[in-house]
Amino acid sequence: MRPAFLLAFLLASAAPAQTLIPLDSRPANRVLPALIAGLPGGQPRVPEADLLGNATQGADPARLGAWWQGQPQQGPLIVALDALAYGGLVQSRTSPLSAAEALARLEPLRDWTARTGQPVYAFIVLPRHPDATNRERNLTVVREMLRWAAEGRFRELHVTWDDALPGSPAPAEGQTLAANAPANVRFYPGADEVTAMLVARALAPERRTVRFEYSDPTRAQDVIRYDGVPLTRSAANHAEASGFTVTDGPADLTLYVYNGGDPRRAALRVSALVRQGPVAVADVNAVNLGNLRLWRDLSTLRQAANLRALAAWGTPGNNLGTALAHAKLTFAGADPIRQDALLAREYANDVIYSAALRAELRRRIPEDRMNTPEAQQALLTLVQNAFPLHMGNSYVVEDPRLPWGRSFEWDFDLQPR
Numbered sequence: 001m002r003p004a005f006l007l008a009f010l011l012a013s014a015a016p017a018q019t020l021i022p023l024d025s026r027p028a029n030r031v032l033p034a035l036i037a038g039l040p041g042g043q044p045r046v047p048e049a050d051l052l053g054n055a056t057q058g059a060d061p062a063r064l065g066a067w068w069q070g071q072p073q074q075g076p077l078i079v080a081l082d083a084l085a086y087g088g089l090v091q092s093r094t095s096p097l098s099a100a101e102a103l104a105r106l107e108p109l110r111d112w113t114a115r116t117g118q119p120v121y122a123f124i125v126l127p128r129h130p131d132a133t134n135r136e137r138n139l140t141v142v143r144e145m146l147r148w149a150a151e152g153r154f155r156e157l158h159v160t161w162d163d164a165l166p167g168s169p170a171p172a173e174g175q176t177l178a179a180n181a182p183a184n185v186r187f188y189p190g191a192d193e194v195t196a197m198l199v200a201r202a203l204a205p206e207r208r209t210v211r212f213e214y215s216d217p218t219r220a221q222d223v224i225r226y227d228g229v230p231l232t233r234s235a236a237n238h239a240e241a242s243g244f245t246v247t248d249g250p251a252d253l254t255l256y257v258y259n260g261g262d263p264r265r266a267a268l269r270v271s272a273l274v275r276q277g278p279v280a281v282a283d284v285n286a287v288n289l290g291n292l293r294l295w296r297d298l299s300t301l302r303q304a305a306n307l308r309a310l311a312a313w314g315t316p317g318n319n320l321g322t323a324l325a326h327a328k329l330t331f332a333g334a335d336p337i338r339q340d341a342l343l344a345r346e347y348a349n350d351v352i353y354s355a356a357l358r359a360e361l362r363r364r365i366p367e368d369r370m371n372t373p374e375a376q377q378a379l380l381t382l383v384q385n386a387f388p389l390h391m392g393n394s395y396v397v398e399d400p401r402l403p404w405g406r407s408f409e410w411d412f413d414l415q416p417r
Contacts, residue, residue: 035342036326058087079109081124085105092125099141128161159177160189211248226287255282256281258291263291278308280309281310312355349412357383397414399413
């Protein structure tokens with residue numbers, strides 16, 4: 001056995017086990033949190049994609065329930081309650097279930113800690129407006145989860161809200177719920193990043209400090225789309241929920257937030273910061289779209305591989321949360337092989353696909369034909385021309401695919417070359 005693989009094997013053998021039940025089968029919810037959880041070693045237990053919900057079909061409650069209740073009762077349970085109650089995030093907005101029926105699906109969680117001695121880290125989402133068809137039902141379920149948290153059924157419960165555009169009632173609902181909530185409950189905007197953040201809470205519980213630096217400080221107080229709060233407030237929300245203490249002084253981590261301005265200057269600044277200590281980068285200037293110039297300059301400066309984490313794949317909150325969660329796990333003794341592979345995957349997804357390949361795929365294939373062999377072949381051709389990717393190691397992509405039959409997200413296997 002080669003030394004690098006022996007090290008990875010030993011880390012995997014010694015690492016604590018954990019079980020993850022993500023919101024749905026999207027790679028941002030299912031794959032990314034599991035890779036973050038696996039950084040210190042070990043293999044988190046995660047349902048196969050066909051056990052989880054997608055855009056049109058919710059998770060089958062019987063199959064998913066049988067899966068998670070059949071897992072070894074070791075290590076923390078990290079769970080998206082909407083997946084169990086409704087079948088997924090999309091279904092939480094439109095499910096015809098009554099509150100009683102949704103709560104019945106959650107009932108096995110009620111005494112999980114008492115039966116197993118293992119902690120439960122859970123979150124539930126206040127659904128986005130105007131898609132939610134039965135907000136009062138969802139609120140009834142959330143209120144019951146608050147009671148469970150008060151009884152100690154959860155180590156932590158995070159209540160978040162999804163896509164808080166102007167007019168959404170969710171922020172006010174969260175504020176009302178927070179008024180009488182127990183101390184182990186947190187409230188903030190978020191959804192797809194929260195599983196990764198709960199991984200950070202559960203597997204890297206030691207508090208760390210973080211300092212934020214913005215590429216355009218004059219815009220840092222602007223209210224950001226989908227979070228409905230100023231960028232600085234969202235950054236603090238996600239830091240605190242991931243287990244960081246925000247400071248203006250020396251810190252364990254600097255999170256450089258690219259929120260506009262000259263990308264070349266930003267890359268040079270990140271390069272200077274990396275020479276001073278641990279740095280992660282969250283690119284939030286555009287939703288679902290990394291800045292190609294910034295990342296190409298960072299690669300030219302040979303600094304992308306030296307980051308603790310990078311994120312540019314989603315909303316500002318998505319990117320802040322996943323970058324912080326990934327960075328937090330690096331302080332827990334990350335396996336360097338897994339760390340490099342995860343940075344490479346983030347770069348492949350957040351930069352190469354989101355900022356370049358997705359737009360080209362849409363030019364070649366109409367969106368309503370993404371679930372066709374023609375689209376699959378177009379994606380394969382684009383990927384072949386865009387890789388290999390050089391991080392610390394070199395990587396090639398195998399089996400690129402559009403798991404939800406749309407161009408928004410892709411999935412792939414990244415292999416060292």
